[in-house]
Amino acid sequence: xxxxxxxxxxxxxxxxxxxxxxxxxxxxxxxxxxxxxxxxxxxxxxxxxxxxxxxxxxxxxxxxxxxxxxxxxxxxxxxxxxxxxxxxxxxxxxxxxxxxxxxxxxxxxxxxxxxxxxxxxxxxxxxxxxxxxxxxxxxxxxxxxxxxxxxxxxxxxxxxxxxxxxxxxxxxxxxxxxxxxxxxxxxxxxxxxxxxxxxxxxxxxxxxxxxxxxxxxxxxxxxxxxxxxxxxxxxxxxxxxxxxxxxxxxxxxxxxxxxxxxxxxxxxxxxxxxxxxxxxxxxxxxxxxxxxxxxxxxxxxxxxxxxx
Numbered sequence: 001x002x003x004x005x006x007x008x009x010x011x012x013x014x015x016x017x018x019x020x021x022x023x024x025x026x027x028x029x030x031x032x033x034x035x036x037x038x039x040x041x042x043x044x045x046x047x048x049x050x051x052x053x054x055x056x057x058x059x060x061x062x063x064x065x066x067x068x069x070x071x072x073x074x075x076x077x078x079x080x081x082x083x084x085x086x087x088x089x090x091x092x093x094x095x096x097x098x099x100x101x102x103x104x105x106x107x108x109x110x111x112x113x114x115x116x117x118x119x120x121x122x123x124x125x126x127x128x129x130x131x132x133x134x135x136x137x138x139x140x141x142x143x144x145x146x147x148x149x150x151x152x153x154x155x156x157x158x159x160x161x162x163x164x165x166x167x168x169x170x171x172x173x174x175x176x177x178x179x180x181x182x183x184x185x186x187x188x189x190x191x192x193x194x195x196x197x198x199x200x201x202x203x204x205x206x207x208x209x210x211x212x213x214x215x216x217x218x219x220x221x222x223x224x225x226x227x228x229x230x231x232x233x234x235x236x237x238x239x240x241x242x243x244x245x246x247x248x249x250x251x252x253x254x255x256x257x258x259x260x261x262x263x264x265x266x267x268x269x270x271x272x273x274x275x276x277x278x279x280x281x282x283x284x285x286x287x288x289x290x291x292x293x294x295x296x297x298x299x300x301x302x303x304x305x306x307x308x
Contacts, residue, residue, distance in 0.1 A: 005023070005070055007063060010046060014051075015053060034046070044056050044059075075135075091118065092118045092120070094139045095107075095119065095120065095279070096121075096122045096124060096130040096134065096144075097122075097123060097130070098124065098125065098145055099125070099243070100287075101293075102287040103121070105286030106279075106282055107119060108286075126202050127142075127152050128152055128202050134269055134270060134271060135157065140270060141270040141278075143163075145266050146265045147207040148264060149210055150207055158270070163284060168244055168256060168262070170257065171190070171239055171240070172240050172242040172252055172253070173190070174233060175251050183255070190239050193239045194220045195212075195241075196222045196240045197222075197223060198223070198226055198229070205223075256296065256300050
């Protein structure tokens with residue numbers, strides 16, 4: 001495995017010097033190791049050039065088999081370490097999630113069903129970061145949303161399960177906004193408004209930008225987190241996209257967008273099917289509980305059921 005990791009490092013960095021630094025060894029030692037590997041295999045694996053190292057045809061064949069083995073070994077080590085930590089500390093369930101109103105109900109159900117299990121929660125605006133943490137063994141499961149048109153980067157080996165294939169995104173606007181008088185808002189109703197979006201949420205800015213441009217709009221956009229956005233929406237400074245499970249307030253209205261132009265896919269990811277089985281039903285029940293508690297979303301769902 002040490003030899004295979006060395007070959008992958010050389011190919012990835014394109015340089016013996018950079019690969020040696022990545023592997024924590026000297027360049028002469030790595031050069032000697034590469035010569036031994038090539039002698040054992042019986043052929044040259046890398047062509048040494050002034051600009052670096054490039055895999056030979058034989059090298060590409062070896063790398064095609066080496067990479068999956070290195071990846072599997074890394075996963076084995078991570079999973080074993082995680083299992084050992086859980087065994088020494090008692091049953092643990094480490095959950096990661098992007099923002100969702102389903103989380104309180106999910107944690108409540110897990111606590112009632114698994115009273116001996118210590119459940120932890122890590123929130124992050126980046127779904128991709130959470131997926132990397134699951135793949136790396138720092139989390140057991142992650143509940144994330146994937147913005148339409150901006151696919152998430154799923155690390156190799158992760159299992160996934162779809163909770164909602166397409167959840168429409170609604171809009172938050174001030175309660176006294178003229179468009180709030182309508183049951184459904186057209187994007188053109190908001191042509192004169194400033195929008196606020198959190199650019200650190202994976203895919204969110206790109207998704208909104210595509211939708212606005214498709215509607216022929218080029219509004220002013222402010223960047224900020226959604227707590228700040230809520231405060232500015234209430235005073236009429238901005239409008240912003242929101243999840244359909246969001247609830248209205250006396251100073252803020254939640255409205256669906258005409259034609260549902262912006263949607264996300266809700267997914268749960270884990271390293272094994274067993275880990276997905278352990279949490280999925282509780283999450284599903286909690287999501288639809290949150291949906292029933294959101295009047296605007298409930299009306300939207302009822303309208304879809306009637307149309308079907």
